[in-house]
Structure formats: structure tokens, C-alpha cells
Amino acid sequence: MNSSNGHAARSRVLCPEKLSSDGLSLLRKTVDVDEKEGLTPEQLIAVIPEYEALLVRSETKVTAALLNAARKLKVVARAGVGVDNVDVPTATKLGVVVVNSPSGNIQAAAEHTIALLMSMARNVPEACASVKAGKWERSRLVGIEVKGKTLGIVGLGKVGLIVARMARGLGMNVVAADPYAAQSVAAAANVTLVESLSELLPRVDFLTIHTPMLASTRGMLSTAELDQMKRGARILNVARGGIVDEEALLIALESGQIAGAAIDVFTSEPPTKDPDSSAARLVQHPRCIATPHLGASTVEAQENVSMDVCEQVLQILVGDLPRSAVNAPIILPAEYKTLQPFVRLVEKMGSLYTQHFTSPRPPVQRNMNTFDLIYEGEIAQMSSTKPLFAALIKGLMAPISDAEGLNINMVNAEMVARERGISVNEQKSRDPSTQAYSSLVTLVARAPSRTPSVSRHGSEVLVSTAGQHREATIQHIISGYCSDNSPFISRLGRFATSFVPEGKLLICHNFDSPGKIGVVGSILGREGVNINFMSVAPATFSAVSPMDANGGASKDGLASSLETTEALMILGVDKEVGDNVKAELVGAKGVLSVSSVTL
Numbered sequence: 001m002n003s004s005n006g007h008a009a010r011s012r013v014l015c016p017e018k019l020s021s022d023g024l025s026l027l028r029k030t031v032d033v034d035e036k037e038g039l040t041p042e043q044l045i046a047v048i049p050e051y052e053a054l055l056v057r058s059e060t061k062v063t064a065a066l067l068n069a070a071r072k073l074k075v076v077a078r079a080g081v082g083v084d085n086v087d088v089p090t091a092t093k094l095g096v097v098v099v100n101s102p103s104g105n106i107q108a109a110a111e112h113t114i115a116l117l118m119s120m121a122r123n124v125p126e127a128c129a130s131v132k133a134g135k136w137e138r139s140r141l142v143g144i145e146v147k148g149k150t151l152g153i154v155g156l157g158k159v160g161l162i163v164a165r166m167a168r169g170l171g172m173n174v175v176a177a178d179p180y181a182a183q184s185v186a187a188a189a190n191v192t193l194v195e196s197l198s199e200l201l202p203r204v205d206f207l208t209i210h211t212p213m214l215a216s217t218r219g220m221l222s223t224a225e226l227d228q229m230k231r232g233a234r235i236l237n238v239a240r241g242g243i244v245d246e247e248a249l250l251i252a253l254e255s256g257q258i259a260g261a262a263i264d265v266f267t268s269e270p271p272t273k274d275p276d277s278s279a280a281r282l283v284q285h286p287r288c289i290a291t292p293h294l295g296a297s298t299v300e301a302q303e304n305v306s307m308d309v310c311e312q313v314l315q316i317l318v319g320d321l322p323r324s325a326v327n328a329p330i331i332l333p334a335e336y337k338t339l340q341p342f343v344r345l346v347e348k349m350g351s352l353y354t355q356h357f358t359s360p361r362p363p364v365q366r367n368m369n370t371f372d373l374i375y376e377g378e379i380a381q382m383s384s385t386k387p388l389f390a391a392l393i394k395g396l397m398a399p400i401s402d403a404e405g406l407n408i409n410m411v412n413a414e415m416v417a418r419e420r421g422i423s424v425n426e427q428k429s430r431d432p433s434t435q436a437y438s439s440l441v442t443l444v445a446r447a448p449s450r451t452p453s454v455s456r457h458g459s460e461v462l463v464s465t466a467g468q469h470r471e472a473t474i475q476h477i478i479s480g481y482c483s484d485n486s487p488f489i490s491r492l493g494r495f496a497t498s499f500v501p502e503g504k505l506l507i508c509h510n511f512d513s514p515g516k517i518g519v520v521g522s523i524l525g526r527e528g529v530n531i532n533f534m535s536v537a538p539a540t541f542s543a544v545s546p547m548d549a550n551g552g553a554s555k556d557g558l559a560s561s562l563e564t565t566e567a568l569m570i571l572g573v574d575k576e577v578g579d580n581v582k583a584e585l586v587g588a589k590g591v592l593s594v595s596s597v598t599l
């Protein structure tokens with residue numbers, strides 16, 4: 001994007017929550033950062049269209065309404081672990097990358113858990129309040145030791161494992177329930193992994209939760225589960241409010257089934273002040289220690305997560321892949337670099353296909369479309385070709401969609417392809433079919449075809465129903481390669497060629513006889529159209545199926561009479577060529593069809 005003074009406009013990043021300045025200073029070197037704390041959801045929706053990136057912690061709710069209101073948003077960066085405050089499916093659909101900091105604050109969250117554990121065991125908050133109130137209640141505030149007690153961990157992931165190691169250091173026995181945890185990882189941390197929550201609950205003196213908030217974990221600990229615990233057990237939640245049902249916990253505290261609770265996170269934050277609500281009564285309960293979602297609130301953790309996500313925002317804004325995308329594939333940076341020129345090539349091939357072969361009624365909007373994307377040579381050795389797949393879908397769709405709104409990328413390409421009925425069969429061959437290129441990419445389209453926009457008679461020719469049936473087997477082929485990081489098209493239909501797929505191109509299909517260049521040149525010259533370059537492509541490949549000279553559907557009965565005497569003339573032009581001029585070109589002797597594409 002360019003500003004009015006011709007300089008590239010700086011990207012804008014919105015930060016509606018308190019983030020450590022370390023990452024923000026890094027961002028400010030190249031982008032504009034607006035720190036705007038305290039915006040209402042409506043105010044956020046009003047300002048979001050101006051921003052390319054949104055930086056949040058747990059307070060900002062990144063809803064579908066907010067994401068849909070965005071116009072330029074490329075990334076939502078969560079400066080922390082949990083992304084339950086971000087509508088990730090909607091972001092994915094819109095092609096917005098969601099990144100987080102998966103390990104920047106895990107030590108802090110684990111240490112806070114241990115702080116709460118010890119505070120609960122020794123009544124620290126109550127004792128402190130008592131002394132400040134001028135009392136000296138030594139016998140009322142007798143605690144318990146944790147050494148020799150059993151700690152149950154639900155969710156033996158990153159935070160859970162650190163808590164486990166610390167608890168082992170405190171002399172506790174540690175038992176964990178996590179259906180996805182590896183036995184070997186648990187064993188290495190001296191943790192006994194049990195099969196189910198039901199097996200865990202009766203064994204523990206303390207229970208701590210470290211799962212994400214998911215549909216499957218919401219309300220995971222309710223009355224039935226709390227009743228399975230030993231009478232007088234204690235419970236901690238530094239994961240997410242609502243994983244332990246607040247009302248059930250309050251009742252269990254009141255009945256003495258649970259002797260103590262330490263809660264850092266609430267279903268609604270801050271919890272409602274309505275004195276009759278379970279949340280407020282839980283907070284006020286004398287045997288409940290409550291902290292205001294402080295798990296990640298250490299200087300160190302905030303520096304870590306801020307740097308982590310701000311670096312990723314910069315990567316995304318310059319078009320690179322972030323290291324911790326929640327909704328995009330992970331690709332090694334070195335591979336991504338190698339793939340980059342091919343990403344451009346494949347996108348151009350897709351766009352060329354749609355414009356040259358399917359104009360004016362692209363089948364990608366109507367029917368199931370099947371493509372083979374064949375990688376040969378070095379490119380076939382890449383472990384992931386996800387960026388190439390995404391580039392193809394983008395290229396196919398861009399000419400027929402709102403270019404501004406159509407943000408197809410690795411995040412949403414598969415979803416878009418599914419919605420549009422596009423099926424891509426990726427094939428790899430390490431031994432190239434030709435030694436001419438170190439890497440060759442070929443797109444084979446198996447799709448119903450439409451004729452080029454201007455026929456020999458200057459009018460659009462649409463195929464008949466019978467014709468469509470026959471043409472369903474016809475293949476269109478485009479091949480390309482990269483040289484010096486620039487993409488080249490080496491085959492278009494049956495024609496061997498070599499041109500850079502860039503800018504406005506006029507593709508004339510004609511008899512390979514003298515005089516054509518002059519005829520086309522003089523008509524374009526008269527119209528004030530400058531020709532930047534020209535490439536003549538003879539028909540080289542034999543037809544794989546009844547293709548016309550464009551490698552497409554036969555039309556006007558001409559294809560059958562045209563064998564090897566055809567050629568494509570590819571002209572780079574400096575302005576749009578009108579339909580009337582194209583019709584005149586087709587009318588000229590020996591010019592069979594003309595299509596114009598912008599790449």
C-alpha cells in the first residue's frame with residue numbers, strides 16, 4: 001500500500017490491553033502501534049477496519065462481529081497461551097492468522113499454582129488479613145504440610161508438567177489424568193498417569209486443573225466429580241473459569257466436602273459483584289483464595305509473551321510464516337524461503353488458467369473442479385507444499401472474486417476450496433520428466449470448459465449441453481518453472497513457450513504463417529496500445545485429449561482442421577484491450593481467437 005507521498009504506508013497495529021513494552025518497541029521500529037486500553041466492544045468494532053494486526057491478552061473478546069468488521073486484518077496475536085477469547089474458526093474462514101505465545105508464561109502460571117497451593121495449605125491470605133486487623137490467631141490458623149500428600153493434575157501439558165516437577169520437589173506424590181499425555185513423559189517426571197478422571201479423583205488431597213477451555217472441558221468438574229473426591233480435599237484452578245463449575249464448588253465448600261479452593265480464573269472476568277451470584281459468593285467464601293487472573297502476570301512472563309507475539313506479527317506483516325500459528329500450518333523457515341518463488345508461480349498459473357481457459361463463466365464458481373498439481377525435480381523434495389496449494393486456490397479464485405475481500409492464504413485455502421468444490425490432487429516426482437529445469441510445476445485441469453470470450457465471429461460462444469458432456473474429459477495444461485527467483489510459464493495448452501506471467505497480456509491464437517505479427521501490431525498501434533514484449537509459441541505438445549489450439553475446447557469446428565500449423569502469440573501490453581479491438585483482431589486473417597489476461 002502506498003501513501004499519497006509515494007512512500008509505503010506503515011502498517012497499523014492495535015493493542016487494546018496492557019502489553020509489556022519490550023515487544024511494542026520492537027514493533028514501533030517499522031509499524032505504528034496504537035495502545036488503546038478500555039475500549040468497549042462497540043468502539044473496538046468501530047476502529048478495527050484501520051488495523052492490520054490486533055494484539056490481545058485474555059480480556060479482549062475477539063468475536064465474529066469484530067473479525068467481520070475488520071477490513072485489513074492479517075493477524076490476531078494472543079500474548080499468552082489460551083485462545084478461548086478468540087473466535088478462531090471465524091478468523092480461519094476470513095484468512096486471519098491467529099498466533100499465540102505457547103510457552104512464554106507457562107513458568108509463571110505454574111509458579112502461581114504452587115504459590116496458591118502453599119497459601120491454601122498454610123492459610124496465608126487469611127493469616128495476613130488477620131494480623132493486619134490487629135489479631136494474633138495462631139491456633140485458628142494451623143495449616144497442613146504438602147509433603148507426602150497427593151496432588152492430582154488434570155491436564156499434563158506444559159503448565160501441568162512444570163507444576164508436577166515442582167510438586168515432586170516439595171515431596172508430593174503426583175498423579176495425573178490426561179487422555180493425550182504420553183506415558184513416557186509422565187514417567188520421566190515421576191508422575192503416575194491414570195486412565196480417567198474417576199480414577200484420579202478419589203486418590204488426591206489437592207487437585208489442580210491445567211487443561212485448555214474446550215467444549216469437552218467446560219464444567220468438567222461439577223457436583224458429581226467433586227463428590228468423588230476425598231472429603232476435605234482441596235482444589236485449584238489456574239486454567240480457565242468454568243472448567244470447575246462455580247456453583248458446584250461453592251456448594252462443596254459450604255458442605256465441607258471441599259476444604260479449600262484457590263481460584264485464579266472465573267467464568268466471567270471480573271466476576272459479577274451481584275452478592276447472590278455463585279461467583280461472588282465463591283470469592284467471598286472464607287475458605288476460597290481468589291486472585292484476579294494473575295497466572296501470567298510476572299515481569300518475565302510479560303516480556304516473553306510480548307516479544308514472542310510481536311516478532312510473529314512482524315513476520316506476518318512482511319509475508320513470512322509465524323512460528324506459533326494456531327490456525328496455519330507449520331513450515332520450516334528454510335523450506336518456506338525455497339518455496340516462495342514457486343508460490344508466486346503457482347498463483348499466476350491458477351490465475352492464468354481461470355482467465356485464459358474459463359472466461360467468461362468460470363467453472364470454479366459452478367461445478368466440481370478437479371486439478372492435478374504436479375511437482376517435478378527439486379520442488380518435489382519439499383516436505384510441505386501447503387503454500388503452493390493455497391497459492392493455486394488464490395490464483396484460481398482471485399480473477400473472479402472481490403480482490404480486496406478475498407484474502408485466501410494458507411489459513412483458509414482448504415476451507416475455500418471445499419466450499420467452492422475445487423479438488424486438487426498434488427503429485428510429486430523427484431525425477432523430472434525433462435532435464436531442462438531443476439524444478440517444474442504443472443497444472444492439469446479436468447474441468448468443463450467454456451470458449452474464450454471472443455470467437456472468430458466476434459461473439460461469445462457458449463458450449464451446448466451435449467458439448468459440455470463431451471468436454472468434461474478435456475484437460476487444460478499449464479507448466480512453469482522459476483529462474484533467478486522469477487516465475488516463467490513454459491507451457492500453455494499445447495504450446496511450448498517462455499514468458500514471465502506478469503502484467504497485462506494478450507494471448508492470440510493464430511495460424512503459424514507469415515504476417516500475423518504485423519497485422520496484430522498495426523491494429524494495436526492504431527489503438528495506442530504499446531507492446532512491451534512478445535513471445536511466439538509454436539504448437540509443440542501433442543493433444544492429450546481433443547483440445548483446441550489453446551489447449552481448450554474446440555470451437556466453431558475449427559479445431560479439427562488445425563494440426564501443427566498453429567501458434568500462440570503472447571504480447572505484453574500497457575493497457576486494457578477492449579472487446580471491440582479483440583473482435584477486430586479475431587476478424588483478421590489467420591487469427592483464430594484472442595484472450596486477455598492480467599497477471
Ligand SMILES: NC(=O)C1=CN([C@@H]2O[C@H](COP(=O)(O)OP(=O)(O)OC[C@H]3O[C@@H](n4cnc5c(N)ncnc54)[C@H](O)[C@@H]3O)[C@@H](O)[C@H]2O)C=CC1
Binds near residue numbers: 106217
Ligand atoms: N491463569 C493464567 O494466567 C494462565 C492460564 N493458562 C491456561 O492453562 C491452560 C494450559 O496451558 P498449557 O499447559 O500451556 O497447555 P497445553 O496445551 O500444553 O496442555 C494442556 C493439556 O490438557 C490436556 N487435556 C485436554 N483435554 C483434556 C481433558 N478433557 N482431560 C484431561 N486433559 C486434557 C491436553 O492433552 C494437554 O496435555 C491454557 O489453555 C490456559 O487456558 C495458561 C497460562 C496462564
Ligand SMILES: O=C(O)C(=O)COP(=O)(O)O
Binds near residue numbers: 057079081294295296
Ligand atoms: O496465557 C493465558 O492463557 C492466560 O490466561 C494469561 O492471560 P493474560 O494474558 O494474563 O490475560
